Amino acid sequence: MxxxxxxxxxxxxxxxxxxxxxxxxxxxxxxxxxxxxxxxxxxxxxxxxxGRRPGRPLAAKRAWAVLDLLEGGPAAWLSDSARSQVRRYLADLVDPGADGWLAALRGRSRVLEVVAHPAAIERLRRVDGVWPTGPSAAAVRGFDLVALAEPIPQFYLAEEQWPALSHSLALREGAEPRLVVRLPREVWPFAEGRLRGVGDAVLAADLLEAAEPRAVAAGAACLSELLDDWRRARSRA
Incomplete structure (x- = not known):
């Protein structure tokens, strides 16, 4: 409704x-x-x-940099000074929990709820540069989501791909979506650093937007663990 x-x-x-x-x-x-x-x-x-009052989101490039750094990547799309600022942000960050992570990272993508024929979704899966995400992809990766109802598929693709793909596959935004399309803002993060395909940090961030509390909790727990790992690695460097 x-x-x-x-x-x-x-x-x-x-x-x-x-x-x-x-x-x-x-x-x-x-x-x-x-x-x-x-x-x-x-x-x-x-x-x-x-019961959340959302805070100010990070700029899209910096939000993607947070996720790339948590994956061990270099956030190569940032200048040296901006990258240092994001590293300081992570170093000083008190574990924000699900709501804090979501508030900080929510500006990284444009999210489209799309009406699509099942055959079009299967064709989309096979397009180069289209990456699966969401609860289904997280469950395959090993996130504890086996008890969740089957979610609708979600994919990342570049903003410039969307017009041609939406036309050729008859994809359109609608009230009863069969598909979620995520279009990263300002940068295509999956061609840089460690984010070749969707890493655990990105999957975790996407889970924060799920309706199911268990998925949200799994995403927040993963991000907290990655933050702890990043800090330990930084302290040894």
Whole structure:
């Protein structure tokens, strides 16, 4: 079920302008219907359950740098000074938990909920440069998600790939999605450093956006473990 901005603001206890800010920031998912928004009620419920007041997100390049550094990569798309700042950010970071990680990293991608024929999804899986993510990919990697209901597939692809693929495979945004497409902002992170394909840090960050509490907890636990490992490696260097 989808609701409008006014109903979302009532449920969240904020004004309409704040709901629109959350939509633009990617904190709430929604789709444009003319001059209005249609917002999945379950996404509003997710924020209600957490009782969370989102903080300021990292810039997209820095959010991707956090994940790359946690994977042992160099965050090669940043300048030396910006990379040093992100390293200091990680070194000083007190474990933020699921809500803090999500707030910091949420600006890294544009997330599309897509209506697609099953055959088109299978064709998309075979396209070069398209990387699976989400709970299904995390379960294959060994995350403790075996008891979750079968989620809809999720994929990363480059922003410039989307127009041609959406046309050739008849993919479109819609209210009853069969597919989630993630388009990284500002940088294509999977061609640099250690992020060749989707690493555990990226899978964990994506799990933070799931509706299931177990998936969110698994993502937060993985990021905390990776942060501890990064700090130990840094202290030995």
């Amino acid at each position: 989808e609701i409008d901005v006014k109903e979302a603001s009532r449920r969240l206890g904020v004004n309409d302008s704040r709901v629109r800010q959350l939509l633009r920031a990617g904190e709430l998912r929604g789709r444009r219907v003319g001059n209005s928004w249609a917002i999945p009620a379950e996404d509003v419920a997710r924020l209600q359950r957490r």
